[in-house]
Amino acid sequence: MQRARTELGIILEEIKHNMKSGKMDIMKHVGLNDTISIWNEIGVPLYLVGSFSDFERIFKEMLYVIEAVKKEKGEEHIHQGLALYHIGISQIHQRNFDEGIPNVLAAYEEDKITYGKENAEKYFAYKFEKDFVENLSESVDKDFFAEMKAILTSHGDLADKSLRDLVVKFDESEKLFFAKTINSKMINKFSRNLYTRVVLWDNLRNLCLLLEIYLKRRMRSTSMLGGLVHLVFQNENWQNIYQSHNTGTKDANDYTHYCSPLDFSHKIQNLLGSGLFTGNVETDFLARVFLLSVLVRNFTAHNFDEYEKLLVDENLYEGVFKYVLFSLLYTLYFLNE
Numbered sequence: 562m563q564r565a566r567t568e569l570g571i572i573l574e575e576i577k578h579n580m581k582s583g584k585m586d587i588m589k590h591v592g593l594n595d596t597i598s599i600w601n602e603i604g605v606p607l608y609l610v611g612s613f614s615d616f617e618r619i620f621k622e623m624l625y626v627i628e629a630v631k632k633e634k635g636e637e638h639i640h641q642g643l644a645l646y647h648i649g650i651s652q653i654h655q656r657n658f659d660e661g662i663p664n665v666l667a668a669y670e671e672d673k674i675t676y677g678k679e680n681a682e683k684y685f686a687y688k689f690e691k692d693f694v695e696n697l698s699e700s701v702d703k704d705f706f707a708e709m710k711a712i713l714t715s716h717g718d719l720a721d722k723s724l725r726d727l728v729v730k731f732d733e734s735e736k737l738f739f740a741k742t743i744n745s746k747m748i749n750k751f752s753r754n755l756y757t758r759v760v761l762w763d764n765l766r767n768l769c770l771l772l773e774i775y776l777k778r779r780m781r782s783t784s785m786l787g788g789l790v791h792l793v794f795q796n797e798n799w800q801n802i803y804q805s806h807n808t809g810t811k812d813a814n815d816y817t818h819y820c821s822p823l824d825f826s827h828k829i830q831n832l833l834g835s836g837l838f839t840g841n842v843e844t845d846f847l848a849r850v851f852l853l854s855v856l857v858r859n860f861t862a863h864n865f866d867e868y869e870k871l872l873v874d875e876n877l878y879e880g881v882f883k884y885v886l887f888s889l890l891y892t893l894y895f896l897n898e
Contacts, residue, residue, distance in 0.1 A: 592643025
């Protein structure tokens with residue numbers, strides 16, 4: 562294996578030399594229509610056998626050669642879409658999502674420059690962006706949406722919905738924000754180590770922030786989350802409960818604010834329990850998930866580990882994350898009607 566990698570390095574050096582010297586026309590190898598790229602010829606077999614780090618190495622070298630030729634010849638633009646896409650998918654296969662996904666999205670932007678927006682949508686980079694969001698639907702539907710549907714039985718049309726039906730109301734940046742948060746939640750398993758706790762906190766805070774951002778855009782309002790919830794759902798049955806516990810007084814009866822970590826803990830525990838406000842299951846549920854979401858939004862915006870239990874008690878964290886996601890899913894459903 563080491564010998565093969567050494568030989569691969571020699572081959573890549575020879576390609577680089579020939580491209581820079583002009584012996585090989587780089588434009589015939591960058592992945593344009595009706596051309597066969599030498600980097601593809603070398604790289605694809607490695608991809609097929611799962612040698613993703615070597616595959617990544619080849620297309621990083623390709624990107625380097627493109628930049629070198631551009632500088633050498635004074636070219637303004639040489640297509641980089643193939644290199645960026647293959648670097649991205651190799652990184653994703655190695656679970657390096659934070660670099661891989663931006664590289665694939667950058668490949669789509671390259672395709673738009675080279676082919677135009679309409680034609681760029683025929684290529685893999687665009688399809689990845691679309692599929693990345695949609696593929697998360699199966700996990701969200703199974704792990705979260707199904708439970709919410711089982712509670713909200715009077716909402717008959719909700720039973721046939723999936724996340725795919727709901728995310729169409731997100732704009733492109735909101736879709737990616739949502740997908741990044743859910744993907745991070747899926748790949749970062751609960752652990753008490755400090756790094757994972759930072760990720761867990763970030764995911765929870767981002768989910769609350771996304772709910773607020775989405776409502777601000779849809780309602781064309783600058784209000785904060787607490788006011789937005791009332792504005793959007795003011796005619797819903799559960800709003801009377803919500804408003805009676807979103808008083809701005811920051812006392813024990815105000816479930817959207819806290820005066821101390823102990824007060825936050827007490828309110829979170831109460832809101833996660835059923836039957837807190839009324840015997841009507843659905844009304845009580847919706848009031849609790851939205852009060853909790855506003856409370857968590859206010860807390861995560863200004864704190865980190867002041868209430869450490871949230872990041873070391875898996876059941877508590879999962880419950881809080883789930884309720885915030887419920888509020889987002891219900892909002893998407895409600896505003897899709």
